[in-house]
Amino acid sequence: MDTTNGSLNRKLRMGLVGGGAGSFIGRVHATAAVLDNRAALVAGALSSDPQRAKDSAASYDICPDRAYTSYEELAEKEAALPEDQRIDFVSIATPNHTHFPIAKCMVEAGFNVICDKPLTLNLAEAEELAALVASSNKVFAVTHNYTGYPLVRQARQMIASGEFGEIQAIRAQYIQGWLRTRLENEDQKQAAWRTDPARSGAAGCFGDIATHAFNLARYMSGLIPEKVSCNLKTFEEGRQLDDYGHAVVHFENGALGTVTASQISHGRENDLSIEIDGTKASLFWRQEEPNVMIVRRNGEPHAIYTRDPNAPFMNESGAGACRLPSGHPEAFFEAFANVYRAAYDDMVRVADGETIDKVNTVYPNVNDGTEGMYFIEQCVASSNDGGNWLPLKHELARP
Numbered sequence: 420m421d422t423t424n425g426s427l428n429r430k431l432r433m434g435l436v437g438g439g440a441g442s443f444i445g446r447v448h449a450t451a452a453v454l455d456n457r458a459a460l461v462a463g464a465l466s467s468d469p470q471r472a473k474d475s476a477a478s479y480d481i482c483p484d485r486a487y488t489s490y491e492e493l494a495e496k497e498a499a500l501p502e503d504q505r506i507d508f509v510s511i512a513t514p515n516h517t518h519f520p521i522a523k524c525m526v527e528a529g530f531n532v533i534c535d536k537p538l539t540l541n542l543a544e545a546e547e548l549a550a551l552v553a554s555s556n557k558v559f560a561v562t563h564n565y566t567g568y569p570l571v572r573q574a575r576q577m578i579a580s581g582e583f584g585e586i587q588a589i590r591a592q593y594i595q596g597w598l599r600t601r602l603e604n605e606d607q608k609q610a611a612w613r614t615d616p617a618r619s620g621a622a623g624c625f626g627d628i629a630t631h632a633f634n635l636a637r638y639m640s641g642l643i644p645e646k647v648s649c650n651l652k653t654f655e656e657g658r659q660l661d662d663y664g665h666a667v668v669h670f671e672n673g674a675l676g677t678v679t680a681s682q683i684s685h686g687r688e689n690d691l692s693i694e695i696d697g698t699k700a701s702l703f704w705r706q707e708e709p710n711v712m713i714v715r716r717n718g719e720p721h722a723i724y725t726r727d728p729n730a731p732f733m734n735e736s737g738a739g740a741c742r743l744p745s746g747h748p749e750a751f752f753e754a755f756a757n758v759y760r761a762a763y764d765d766m767v768r769v770a771d772g773e774t775i776d777k778v779n780t781v782y783p784n785v786n787d788g789t790e791g792m793y794f795i796e797q798c799v800a801s802s803n804d805g806g807n808w809l810p811l812k813h814e815l816a817r818p
Contacts, residue, residue, distance in 0.1 A: 423457050427767050431458040432505070434497060434530070436490045436521050437512035439466030439475040441608055444535055445512035448562070449479060451755035452510060452533075457763050461485060462506050464493040467517075490521045494528040507766060508558070511535055514612045515620050519544035522559075526551055531558040531766050533759065537630055537795065538788030540620045545785075545792040546815060552785045553777065556769055560762035560780075561788040563634045565691060567757030569726045569749065570712040572781075573737025574695070574702055575639045580734075583697030586640050589668075589676035591632035594690040598624075598662050598682040601655055614660050621799045623660025625651060628691075629680035629798070630791045633668075634783065635693055636678070637790070642670040644811040649798035654683050666798050668811060710748050736781075758782045789813060 424431060433452055438445020445465070452458050462485040466472040469488035476486030487493040497505045508531035511521050519539040525532050526548075538561055539545045552559045565571060577583060602610035612618040613627055620626050637644070651664035662683045668676035681687070691706035703713045710726040727745035728738040740757050743749055761782040765775045778786050793813040801809045 423455065424763065424767050425771070427770050430456070431507040431763060431766060432462075433458045433460045434462040434464075434493055434506040434509040435460055435479070435512065436464050436493065436509060436525075437466075437517075438463065438479070439468070439471050442512065443609070447752065447755055448510045448512045448533070448535070451564075451752055452759050454752065454756035455760055455763075457760070458508075462487065462493060462497055464488065464490045467513075490524060494524050494530070497530070498528045507531060507770075508533060508762075514618045515626070516540045516618045519548060522548055523551060526555055526557050526559070529557070531762075531769075533560045533562060533762055534788070535562050536634075536783075536788065537620065537626055537791055538785065539792060542789070542792045542796045545789040549785045549789045549815060558762055558765045558769060558775070559777070559785040560758060561783045561785065561791075562755065562758050563631060563638070563783040563787065563791075564751070564755040564758055565631055565635050565706060566638045566783055567740065567754035568704075568706070568709045569728075569737050569740040570704055570709065570724060571635070571639060571754075572740045572757075573724065573734055574704065574712060575641070576734045576736040578640055578695070578697070582700065583695065583702070584699030585672065585674075586642055586670075586695060586697050587674050588696040589636045589640055589642075589670075589674065589693065590679075591636045591676065591693045592679040592691070593628040593632045594680070594684050594687040595628065595682045596684045596687040598655065598658075599685060601658065603658070614658055616659055619660060620795065622651070622795045623653075623658070624662045624680050624682045625649075625664050625666075625798055626660075626795045628682070629664065629666070629678050630795060631691060632678045632680060632693070633666075633794050634787060634791055635691070636668075636676055636695075637787070638783070639693065640670075640674075640695060642672060642674055642676075644676075644794075645669045645671045646808045647794070647797050647801055647811040648806045648808050649801040650806050651799065651802040661802075664798070664802070666801075669808075671812070709750055709754070786815075789815065 464487040465475040511534040603614040649666040651661035665679040712724040714722040728741035
């Protein structure tokens with residue numbers, strides 16, 4: 420019997436939508452979800468192709484009678500099971516254009532949801548989904564997984580406690596090179612849907628990875644965005660969506676931010692990095708070297724923070740996100756699992772009859788996802804209008 424879920428006194432039961440043969444992110448969700456032994460994957464609708472959905476179940480140890488051929492079937496049949504057998508939550512690991520109908524179906528069926536980013540195909544869907552979640556008693560998390568790294572959470576608490584003074588500037592960038600050529604013309608599955616407006620949405624590179632950089636800036640700094648000016652570019656001739664872009668963000672406190680994203684920079688892999696300047700100190704953190712953060716103060720030696728849960732310089736948020744002693748690197752899977760772990764805490768609270776705060780959560784929630792969709796649509800609109808300034812504070816997502 421598992422006791423890490425408190426008074427619930429059992430593992431949470433998970434359903435997975437997506438993740439069939441050829442999926443990268445579905446396997447990541449499945450791995451992260453069970454890393455802390457607080458959940459078990461018991462059901463799935465693993466592909467939009469019924470036969471592939473059935474065939475993929477064995478690789479996840481899903482029993483044949485709970486390997487469903489559609490998400491609708493999963494929702495209907497799981498909801499009909501006795502309460503002590505049905506799933507507690509559904510993870511959505513499918514292309515962008517399917518997120519909304521699946522998430523809406525699952526919330527209406529009475530399940531908690533953990534959804535990959537971006538939240539939906541467009542802002543209207545995100546707003547409808549956010550309203551649905553607000554009127555429910557369900558937990559809804561969005562896997563902006565970079566928020567789960569220990570030193571990201573360390574920095575967030577340091578900033579919130581005033582150790583960096585007033586935040587005045589943020590530079591966030593996510594640089595890749597894998598779409599330097601037209602891979603979408605070579606039957607490459609990941610490239611094909613990410614460059615297709617019907618499946619990816621209004622933006623390509625900016626929807627796929629700039630949203631991570633923007634979300635990281637928001638998560639770490641706590642600053643509220645006010646307006647944005649953006650320029651997007653498609654450098655690969657014939658591609659339908661942007662593969663490079665930059666945005667300038669004005670925050671409500673007067674701070675300036677920049678978000679740069681590229682998928683056409685030779686040799687770059689998943690180079691997400693962020694610099695934050697405050698009146699008392701500045702920091703630098705890079706996702707490809709996530710266990711190191713540099714903090715700088717004029718007139719002092721540069722401070723190198725390493726991921727060490729037992730070190731006196733680690734705060735509660737940073738240490739609480741660690742699983743291993745210092746010197747044993749933690750990275751992508753563990754950060755992903757930290758989003759799951761925080762969402763599980765709220766699922767248990769809801770199961771215990773408690774009321775949860777759905778806006779101010781450790782994990783990115785449906786409001787953060789809605790804000791991300793607003794960022795995408797306002798950036799595209801600004802770029803189409805020659806970079807003119809447009810509002811960026813979404814009143815429903817960030818009341």
